[in-house]
Amino acid sequence: ILTRVLAGEDLPANRARSTHETTFLIDAAAWPETAADRSPPGLPHALIVMGVSSSGKSTVGQALGRRLGWRFEDGDSFHPPANVAKMSAGQPLTDADRWPWLQAIADEIARCRAQGEPIIIACSALKKAYRKILVGDCGDVRLVYLEGDRELIGDRMGHRKGHFMPTGLLDSQFATLEPPGVDEHPVTVSVDAPVETIVDDILQQLHIGQDRPDCEWNGS
Template sequence: MPGPTSPHQTTAAAASLPASAHDGVTAPIAPGDVPHDVGGFSFPGLAHASRALRDAGRPKVLVVMGVSGSGKSTLAGELSFALRWPLVEGDSLHPQANILKMSTGVPLTDADRQPWLEDIGRVVRDWIDSDTCGVITCSSLKRRYRDTISGGNTRVCFVYVKGAQADIAPRLNRRTGHFMPSTMLDSQFAALEEPGEDECVLSVDVRASRDSLTKATLDALDGLTA
């Protein structure tokens, strides 16, 4: 069972930040550029805390979610580094069959994802049970996936890197050395169920630069009541 001592896990200090994370193809926006609209959703800044998250207060576990190429791994690395919380890359928990399937451009089914989501949920639960904080990446595209991961625990916050397909596709096209082909983005958006205000979610704007996104996320988390 993967847990905080899993070989997939890196310590915060060892978290490697992809050097290519600054290769945005759209002009980055700054925290002052408010309000703006992302895919039909207005943000009062670069980050928006859902009602449920504001009610729950500061989380112990961050699950960085979003479609492939939205910048989950990049943001998760930054958050892990800044918070000194351990980091688990959710992709490393996929069964080999899933990696092979995605590599050949075939979207995963709910059944394919189930064991992977359960493993991610176990990592999260191990952290909660051992009173440890942590950061993990997982696309978490559907509400029931998020429920599997969080187990309904309101100390688990989904940091949703939210954006329009037009902003994410160029990044995915430019990314190299990853098993996920850019042709999968349509199916990722088709599967995506937007988190609701009743879910513990901090939505952040995909168009922001890496530094702005990290700062906006940390500021928003800081702004929650303890």
């Protein structure tokens, strides 16, 4: 029953709603899980839109934010100046460069979760180790993976203006990329579609229907 409730099915438990905050007190033994899987419940508090450069993270993240009424932040804005200078010079970042950047994003997600403020952040998050910092053990922080091949994304990058990452670093990004596995419960969508179609796909996979009264964030 709890699995069905958290999936948004029209059951009595989903009809009992406060006008402010609704809290479920759940016995640990009732939590939906199998021996190999523990899926995150309900509406997430944070979405991390991930993928290589020019996969459309900011565009899709902003469109998601408009649809849900959530705040959007570009993860690039959390880079320290030294990282931006390095990438602008065509030099790939090292993991030592990335740790402070990833931690700054993780801290912002933690702050938003503590305050009950939903957020969408665009972040490349190419390695599983990076995503572990961002997501941790939080079941209400979900990954949205924008999947596309080198040819398509390379063509898009070649047409971008004013971005600090040269096209020559794209091969490095694909070499670094570790696509999220099923254990990370990603929402995986193809970038080879119009933005609104991609957003529809994401919302469908998150079980957020446009005709549901609780799909706009209201603090519950």
